[in-house]
Amino acid sequence: MDDSAARPPRQGDDEHGYPQHWEADVLLRDGGTARIRPITPADADRLVEFYEQVSDQSKYFRFFAPYPRLSDKDVKRFTHHDYVNRVGLAVVVRDRFIATVRYDRTDASGRPSETGTDAEVAFLVQDAHQGRGVASALLEHIAAVAQERGIRRFTAEVLPENRKMVKVFTDAGYTQHRSFADGVVHLELDLEPTAASLAVMRAREHRAEARSVQRLLTPRSVAVVGVSRNPQSVGRAVLRDLAAGFDGPVYAVNRNAEPGTELDGVATHRALSDIPGPVDLVVLAVPEPAVPAAVAECGAHGVQGLVVLTAGYAETGPEGLDRQRALVRQARAGGMRVIGPNAFGLLNTDPEHPLNASLAPALPARGPFGLFCQSGAIGVALLEGAHRRGLGVSSFASVGNRADVSGNDLLQYWEEDEATEVVLLYLESFGNPRKFTRIARRLATAKPVVVLKGARHTGSLPPGHAVQPAASRLLDATADALFQQAGVIRVDTITELFDTGELLAAQPLPAGDRVAVVGNSDSLGLLSYDACLSAGLRPRTPVDLTTGATGENFRIALDTALADPAVDAVIAVAIPPIGVHGAVPDPAVREDDPEIARALLDAARRGRELGKPLLLVHLALGGLAERLREGRVPAYPAPERAVHALADAVRYAAWRRSSEEAVGTARVPELEGVDEAGARALVEAALGSREAVAARLQPGGARVTLPEGQAAELLGRYGIEVSPVLPAPDEEAAVRAAAALGYPVALKATAEHLRHRPDLGSVRLDLTGEAELRRAHRELDVLLGGAGRARLVVQRLAPRGVDTVIAASVDPAVGTILSFGLAGAPAELLGDLAHRLVPATDRDVAGLIREVRAAPLLFGWRGAAPVDTGALEELLLRVSRLVDDLPEVAGVDLEPVVVAPQGLAVLGARVRIAPLPVRTDLGPRAMSTL
Numbered sequence: 001m002d003d004s005a006a007r008p009p010r011q012g013d014d015e016h017g018y019p020q021h022w023e024a025d026v027l028l029r030d031g032g033t034a035r036i037r038p039i040t041p042a043d044a045d046r047l048v049e050f051y052e053q054v055s056d057q058s059k060y061f062r063f064f065a066p067y068p069r070l071s072d073k074d075v076k077r078f079t080h081h082d083y084v085n086r087v088g089l090a091v092v093v094r095d096r097f098i099a100t101v102r103y104d105r106t107d108a109s110g111r112p113s114e115t116g117t118d119a120e121v122a123f124l125v126q127d128a129h130q131g132r133g134v135a136s137a138l139l140e141h142i143a144a145v146a147q148e149r150g151i152r153r154f155t156a157e158v159l160p161e162n163r164k165m166v167k168v169f170t171d172a173g174y175t176q177h178r179s180f181a182d183g184v185v186h187l188e189l190d191l192e193p194t195a196a197s198l199a200v201m202r203a204r205e206h207r208a209e210a211r212s213v214q215r216l217l218t219p220r221s222v223a224v225v226g227v228s229r230n231p232q233s234v235g236r237a238v239l240r241d242l243a244a245g246f247d248g249p250v251y252a253v254n255r256n257a258e259p260g261t262e263l264d265g266v267a268t269h270r271a272l273s274d275i276p277g278p279v280d281l282v283v284l285a286v287p288e289p290a291v292p293a294a295v296a297e298c299g300a301h302g303v304q305g306l307v308v309l310t311a312g313y314a315e316t317g318p319e320g321l322d323r324q325r326a327l328v329r330q331a332r333a334g335g336m337r338v339i340g341p342n343a344f345g346l347l348n349t350d351p352e353h354p355l356n357a358s359l360a361p362a363l364p365a366r367g368p369f370g371l372f373c374q375s376g377a378i379g380v381a382l383l384e385g386a387h388r389r390g391l392g393v394s395s396f397a398s399v400g401n402r403a404d405v406s407g408n409d410l411l412q413y414w415e416e417d418e419a420t421e422v423v424l425l426y427l428e429s430f431g432n433p434r435k436f437t438r439i440a441r442r443l444a445t446a447k448p449v450v451v452l453k454g455a456r457h458t459g460s461l462p463p464g465h466a467v468q469p470a471a472s473r474l475l476d477a478t479a480d481a482l483f484q485q486a487g488v489i490r491v492d493t494i495t496e497l498f499d500t501g502e503l504l505a506a507q508p509l510p511a512g513d514r515v516a517v518v519g520n521s522d523s524l525g526l527l528s529y530d531a532c533l534s535a536g537l538r539p540r541t542p543v544d545l546t547t548g549a550t551g552e553n554f555r556i557a558l559d560t561a562l563a564d565p566a567v568d569a570v571i572a573v574a575i576p577p578i579g580v581h582g583a584v585p586d587p588a589v590r591e592d593d594p595e596i597a598r599a600l601l602d603a604a605r606r607g608r609e610l611g612k613p614l615l616l617v618h619l620a621l622g623g624l625a626e627r628l629r630e631g632r633v634p635a636y637p638a639p640e641r642a643v644h645a646l647a648d649a650v651r652y653a654a655w656r657r658s659s660e661e662a663v664g665t666a667r668v669p670e671l672e673g674v675d676e677a678g679a680r681a682l683v684e685a686a687l688g689s690r691e692a693v694a695a696r697l698q699p700g701g702a703r704v705t706l707p708e709g710q711a712a713e714l715l716g717r718y719g720i721e722v723s724p725v726l727p728a729p730d731e732e733a734a735v736r737a738a739a740a741l742g743y744p745v746a747l748k749a750t751a752e753h754l755r756h757r758p759d760l761g762s763v764r765l766d767l768t769g770e771a772e773l774r775r776a777h778r779e780l781d782v783l784l785g786g787a788g789r790a791r792l793v794v795q796r797l798a799p800r801g802v803d804t805v806i807a808a809s810v811d812p813a814v815g816t817i818l819s820f821g822l823a824g825a826p827a828e829l830l831g832d833l834a835h836r837l838v839p840a841t842d843r844d845v846a847g848l849i850r851e852v853r854a855a856p857l858l859f860g861w862r863g864a865a866p867v868d869t870g871a872l873e874e875l876l877l878r879v880s881r882l883v884d885d886l887p888e889v890a891g892v893d894l895e896p897v898v899v900a901p902q903g904l905a906v907l908g909a910r911v912r913i914a915p916l917p918v919r920t921d922l923g924p925r926a927m928s929t930l
Helices: 041-052 056-063 072-079 134-148 163-170 195-217 234-245 288-300 318-333 376-389 407-416 433-444 476-486 494-506 522-534 551-563 594-610 622-630 639-662 676-687 690-697 708-716 731-741 770-783 842-851 869-885
Strands: 024-027 033-038 086-093 096-106 118-125 153-158 176-181 184-190 222-225 250-253 266-269 281-284 305-308 337-339 345-348 355-358 366-373 393-398 422-427 449-453 489-491 514-519 569-574 614-618 725-727 745-749 763-767 792-796 802-811 815-822 833-837 889-899 904-906 909-913
Touching: 024 134, 024 195, 033 134, 033 318, 041 072, 041 086, 041 096, 056 118, 086 134, 096 134, 118 134, 134 163, 134 195, 153 163, 163 176, 163 184, 195 305, 195 337, 195 345, 195 407, 222 234, 234 250, 234 281, 234 355, 281 288, 288 305, 288 318, 318 337, 366 376, 366 407, 366 494, 376 393, 376 422, 376 494, 393 407, 407 422, 407 433, 422 494, 433 449, 433 476, 433 639, 449 476, 449 494, 476 489, 476 833, 489 494, 489 639, 494 639, 514 522, 514 551, 522 569, 522 639, 551 569, 551 594, 569 594, 569 639, 594 614, 594 622, 614 622, 614 639, 676 708, 676 869, 676 909, 708 909, 725 731, 731 745, 731 770, 731 792, 745 770, 763 770, 770 792, 802 869, 815 842, 815 869, 833 842, 842 869, 869 889, 869 904
Parallel strands: 118 153, 222 250, 222 281, 250 266, 281 305, 305 337, 366 393, 366 422, 422 449, 449 489, 514 569, 569 614
Antiparallel strands: 024 033, 033 086, 086 096, 096 118, 153 184, 176 184, 345 355, 345 393, 725 792, 745 763, 745 792, 802 815, 802 889, 815 833, 889 904, 889 909
């Protein structure tokens, strides 16, 4: 299929060149894909064809008069733009326009203008595509384009009968004004994003992505393309398993098939076009060179989704990555989503829509878990693990190279899916961690999300993981911060993934960390007790019922523990009863004691009523464990496994409670003394400087460090005052600097290896007069051997306090990580840093400074005066606001920040800037392109 819609010719009367960065793939309300791009003169025929498909009524709504056809003059006007004052965008599917939007710049009175900040905007959507959210997506993109070109307000004239278009404007969430005159609704939209407009955009994104996954999991018909006569081939294996359980039509496509032949009872066709009815989902099992032709055929047939099992893409190197990108472009241009390539496939256990479009030999049992993974091998392990434990699955996706559909898409779907109670993910990389955090945080307030992340101790990735620059190189501490802030439970092994998942699916969330241990083994009880202490739980002394305990003994002890208001969770421990002379009787006879099992099941039911989880630790009691699992009581063959799962549940429950308490209270406060416009002008000037341009031409020179003066000026625009430093290359210069700053002062060396190392004698404090300053200067001059004179500076003495460090580091895919720690050894040697994602709320920064292990030093440790944490929190919020407002600011380091009992002083600052960072979770909705 021709994907020219994705790459139109660059021609026209545009002075500024074709704005390729305005192109974007989008998901529509029904889950279908489309491409939004600027209209060019080469689109004349597409525009005429598009207009012919629009109804007379829609044409009337657009032009307020009968307008059956476009004149040549109209066609030229609507296809020739300067991409500044006149801009047109089109929504394209299968190389055909389905909608257009245009703005023309005006002045405040509505007259054409080249300098005004208003623009008149008008839409036209083909009738067949109305109701799909096309106009809403177009409005987001044309608004972003207009803002880029200096337009601040849209005006539109809409007939009252055109209720759909009026609703598009009124539902957008922008600040707006409406009036009615001369039979026309006059609308004005301020284009500055608001909390409401952002919420609307996120809600539309959620619905579209959830719907797109639902369409993949519930197709009405499926075809396997690339079915071979060889029964051992991949295509035949998929066809066989698919045909065995799918309720709708299944088709096989084999280029060499004889008419009327069947494979595994399925009619075989030579081409997809030979299939008489529609096909919603296609599984591609053809060799890589045949994929483009197969995708083109799928697009022409109206296929909605592809599962590409074929390998030979990004996992093979740069050329394979190029092929992978071309595959996604081609599929999206045809209105299709892609699972893969190099995928294991999709599973849906819904009895009304069973689907096995995968390499799995059979559908797993129906159950509460949504499973996602990137690796096919891990996918096999996850399905096998679920089967071995007797756990059911709601749906499963193993997406291979994750070129299109990702874990974020599945999270959107599972949030809506009532059958999914717990989400289990295996991740090796993040395509868009910023978006992952936003979605997972919302989902985790309702359903647990448990993640096993591979490649945690290395920056390298498995082959085929194409991600945005730097997205693969998240430090493990940063990934932990990402998970923690999102309420995601992180585990270290597949076993722990299911241990924790099973407990969360089967039992209520604990109200606290107080644990009762009850059972018939003193030793196993003590091991469980110790494991609780190691996991940060608060266990009570174990209750030993002795090895001769009966079911009634268990019942009484468990009832007592559950009824105790000082108990939040109960761990039952059980071993086989000991026979005469210590011999263990035949387990088949005694291990599955029905009375003990009944006591445990009854206790679990009471625990659910009370909101208290019950779990079993057992040794050599497989039969009892199986019986309890049927009653949704998780059983573990080792105490540390049970306790680890319980500790995960306790921490998650605490996060849920804090999130519920934070609803309506956590906020990003308004800050006084912020000059965003002035700061933006400073950054733009710095990026345009000769030094910045030269630096960017050097290898690895994308980021530029601002000179100290510029950094201080930029920070000052956000109310962050940096204590000034003056050079002191000689004594006289030092004396003049001190006189300018005022005594007392500090004299310090700024050589890189001496920065922030007063322990090396490179700093002299409390210099109250000229004589002391001169003596200190001579001493440091000797210490530095004369070579460091140019790196001596004078700074006004800061008040006594605690030295801290604040940093904000921008990752192009993640957004910004705000970090805090105590300066020196705690942060540098011990890695005692806490992290939050930006934008940070007041609750975020309050937690940030209390999370580091050295935090007691801020709050009056051992009788010291507490420092001004309020001033510290405000400084963190200002740094967060700066880097969130100015995406060109790639990093900020403040060190040291001396926090005194009253106030603070920023003694050192470094700011790095970079041009046009890619921030994939900001701006109008668009599908990522890896």
